[in-house]
Amino acid sequence: MNTDKKKYLLANWKSHKNTKTARAWLLRFAELYQPAPHVGIILAAPFVHLPLLAELRAEHDLAWLSLAAQDISPFPAGAYTGAVCGEMLQGLVEYVMVGHSERRRHFHETLQEVANKVREATAASMTTILCLDLDYAQAQIAALHHMPEKLLIGYGPVEAIGVTIPQSLQGAAAGITSLGKLAPGVELLYGGSVRPDNAASYAAMAGVSGLMVGGASLDAHEFASICTEVAAVFAATT
Ligand code: PGA
Numbered sequence: 571m572n573t574d575k576k577k578y579l580l581a582n583w584k585s586h587k588n589t590k591t592a593r594a595w596l597l598r599f600a601e602l603y604q605p606a607p608h609v610g611i612i613l614a615a616p617f618v619h620l621p622l623l624a625e626l627r628a629e630h631d632l633a634w635l636s637l638a639a640q641d642i643s644p645f646p647a648g649a650y651t652g653a654v655c656g657e658m659l660q661g662l663v664e665y666v667m668v669g670h671s672e673r674r675r676h677f678h679e680t681l682q683e684v685a686n687k688v689r690e691a692t693a694a695s696m697t698t699i700l701c702l703d704l705d706y707a708q709a710q711i712a713a714l715h716h717m718p719e720k721l722l723i724g725y726g727p728v729e730a731i732g733v734t735i736p737q738s739l740q741g742a743a744a745g746i747t748s749l750g751k752l753a754p755g756v757e758l759l760y761g762g763s764v765r766p767d768n769a770a771s772y773a774a775m776a777g778v779s780g781l782m783v784g785g786a787s788l789d790a791h792e793f794a795s796i797c798t799e800v801a802a803v804f805a806a807t808t
Contacts, residue, residue, distance in 0.1 A: 577773075577804040578722070578759055578780030579797050580612040580638065580699070581787030583619075584672070592619040595790045596626050602794035605634035606801035608808060610780075612665055614638035614699075617654050620662045638665035638699065641673060644686035646693070656694030666691040669710065670701040671728045681706065681713040692718040699724045699759065699782075704745055707752050723758045724782050725749055730762025732785060737762055739771055746777040766795050773800040774807060 587595065592615065603611070611634060615623055620637055627635050639662075643653035659666065668691060669684035684700075691698045697720040702710060704727070711717070727745055730737035737745075742760060749758060760772050761782025773781055781800060787793040 576610055576779075577608055577801075577808065578610050578612055578757075579800055580614055580724075580759060580761075580780060580782045581793050582614045582640065582667070582670075582761070582782055582784045583616065583788065584640070584784055585616060586788055587616070587619065589619065589622060592622060593626065595788075596623060596632075597630070598790035599794055600630055600632055600635075602791060603797050606805065609797070609801045609804055610634070610636055611797060612636045612638050612699075614640050614665070614667050616640065620659075624662050636665060637663040638667055639663045640667050640670065642666045642668065642687050642691050642694075644683050644690060646690065656690045656696065659696065660694050664697060665699055665722075666694075666696045667699045667701060667724065670724070671703055671726055671731060674706075675728075681710050684710060685713040685715070688714055688718060688721075692720065696720065697722060701726055701761075702749065703728050704748055707749055711752055717753065717756065721756055722779070723749060723753055723756050724761055725758050726761040726782060733763050736764070736768055739775065742772060743775055743777075746775060750777050764796070766792060766799070769796045769800050770803045773803045 623637055639659050643655040647655045647657050668687045673679045688698050699722045701724040727737050757779035759780040759782045760778050764781050764783045765786045
């Protein structure tokens with residue numbers, strides 16, 4: 571999946587949806603979205619929905635769809651009540667998001683915990699989507715000690731997430747350039763209030779290998795229209 575020319579569109583449902591609405595979303599999205607060969611769609615869903623989504627993917631032949639966990643335990647399997655470890659996610663997901671700014675802010679995740687989660691995702695042979703903002707990117711990368719081979723960076727400027735005024739293209743470009751210097755050669759997904767009216771502009775920026783869509787991914791129709799438009803942009807710029 572993680573080849574040079576591949577581009578990505580990631581839907582981050584965050585803490586939304588129940589079994590019924592998760593199922594309805596996937597079936598609706600599959601009707602609306604025409605898979606593009608160079609674009610991988612990644613659905614980052616709450617843990618509890620992953621088995622259902624994996625089942626639906628197999629049942630409906632949605633081979634173009636990858637699943638991501640939104641988090642992973644910083645520990646291997648063991649006496650860690652409530653934790654979901656890498657071994658449990660094997661066979662369910664291909665990607666694991668680690669260190670989203672909402673987890674750092676609301677769950678007080680530290681640089682070391684995030685580094686431990688990257689280690690666990692890597693040990694389980696998954697691709698880590700390491701979420702970073704500029705303030706702590708350098709310290710976070712240093713805490714990893716070495717970059718895993720299967721890695722994407724999710725650049726989500728904290729001030730741009732879930733807001734009404736998204737980051738300017740100039741601001742985003744400056745951040746992407748800085749991260750590119752800190753993690754040369756690592757593909758980067760941009761996230762932060764990506765919506766149908768601005769997705770194509772972010773997708774067309776140099777250094778962007780994909781987009782992470784939060785709020786605008788909750789509606790299957792809205793996300794499908796972003797995917798369709800952005801897949802065309804990627805096709806034109808790849
Ligand atoms: P948002 O979330 O699209 O709701 O701003 C993006 C993210 O958290 O990556």
